[in-house]
Amino acid sequence: MATAPELDRPADALDGFRQEVRSWLEANFPPSLKGHDNSMSAVEGPTEETPEQKAWREAMGAKGWGVPTWPKEYGGGGLSRAEARVLQDEMARAGAWNPIGGMGVMMFGPTLLEYGTEEQKQAHIPGIVRGEVRWCQGYSEPGAGSDLASLQTFAEDRGDHYVVNGQKTWTSGGQWADKCFALVRTDKSQKHAGISFLLIDMDAEGVETRPIRLISGQSPFCETFFTNVKVPKGNLVGREGQGWEIGTRLLQHERSSLSGGSGSASRMNAGKSVPEIAKKYRGADGEGRIGDADLRTRIIKHEMDQRAFALTLRRAALEAKGNAGPSAATSIMKNVGARITQDRAELNIEIMGMQGLGWDGEGFSEDELAQTRSWLWGKAVSIYGGSTEIQNNVIAKRILGMLDHQ
Incomplete structure (x- = not known):
């Protein structure tokens, strides 16, 4: 993946850059948006932008700071890692959030920068950088989930274009997306080597989506059907048969983002801390501590795990060398991040008791109802982004070097 040069600026230059960022944020970030979320990554679907949100997204998009280390020639910020950390710190200081996000940033953009042609990068990266184009992922199928290589959606070669027929499921945000990056079969005689990576317009004739309602009451996923959909040959990323390699690389970018707490996981971890919730619902002793000693011990352990995980992620980012990008180690981070996120939710439900199990009606606050759904x-x-079991296989084979025994 081509990114900005990694030569960090001297300390005095970084001080100057910090002041530049601080001044720019003061001039461009609307104070009324403090505490708001990124609508590009909303689980329940995109919301209509307010004038302030639109202005903030356009300002960050024009600056390229929504994707600070992406190359300037495609609209990115072109910053070094050290500069990006300064930007992150100053945004946190100002209470500002990144309005540029979604699957284009998390997954597709980094992959296209690595595998795409110059024409494809020029065509697709700027729209991601400006937050103007929403992407979705066409991977899983009804008969190809954990065994993704069994996918059957077929792209038939018709000379200057493909004709795609098949079905995808669990398509996150498919009903709202503009475009889809999909794994399709271009050769039925080979399993892995017969898969290609194709870009499909979601408004093309023959594309249909049907939302799937989940246990949480939300419908962030859908079934996607392709019926005789025409796709230009120029939408093939890499070469025919390279889809498994490209798709696997994309999943590393996804797991890296998920383990870092982006997307829905970060929203679940937003708001009041577990200790604050515990003191509200369980009370505090005379010294201001959580009254229940056993609960207090388990919360302390959770807080330690969460902070150690955050420091590990930061250290991993600081130790990254060159432009190699994420590795198989993202599977470890993804599994640990998932466990910590679920532990937090379980603790909060236990702390709230019956008040944490409300679905609707009187007697429950908005925060309590939101906690139930979270x-x-x-x-x-x-499960999403590759189940824990799949990640364990990746860890065993690619990190620990364990081989299957016949």
Whole structure:
């Protein structure tokens, strides 16, 4: 993946850059948006932008700071890692949030920068950088989930274009997306080597989506049907048969983002801390501590795990060398992040008691109802992006070097 040069600026230059960022944020970030979320990554679907939100997204998009280390020639910020950390610190200081997000940033953009042609990068990266184009992922199928290589959606070569027929499921945000990056079969005689990576317009004739309602009451996923959909040959990323390699690389970017707490996981961890919730519902002793000693011990352990995990993620980012990007180690981070996220939800439900199990009606606050849905939604954290079991296989084979025994 081509990114900005990694030569960090001297300390005095970084001080100057910090002041530049601080001044720019003061001039461009609307104070009224403090505490708001990124609508590009909303689980329940995109919301209509307010004038302030639109202005903030356009300002960050024009600056390229929504994707600070992406190359300037495609609209990115072109910053070094050290500069990006300064930007992150100053945004946190100002209470500012990144309005540029979604699957284009988390997954597709980094992959296209690595595998795409110059024409494809020029065509697709700027729209992601500006937050103007929503992407969805066409991977899983009804008969190809954990065994993704069994996918059957077929792209038939018709000379200057493909004709795609098949079905995808669990398409996150498919009903709202503009475009889809999909794994399709271009050769039925080979399993892995017969898969290609194709870009499909979601408004093309023959594309249909049907939302799937989840246990949380939300419908962030859908079934996607392709019926005689025409796709230009120029939408093939890499070469025919390279889809498994490209798709696997994309999943590393996804797991890296998920383990870092982006997307739905970060929303679940937002708001009041577990100790604050515990003191509200369980009370505090004379010294201001959580009254229940056993609960207090378990909360302390959770807080330690969460902070150690955050420091590990930061250290991993600081130790990254060159432009190699994420590795198989993201599977470890993904599994640990999923466990911590689910532990938090379980603790909060236990602390709230019956007040944490409300679905609707009187007697429950908005925060309590939101906690119930977050708890239910969190059950998917160890499934999407590759289940915990699949990650364990990756860890065993690619990190620990364990081989299958016949």
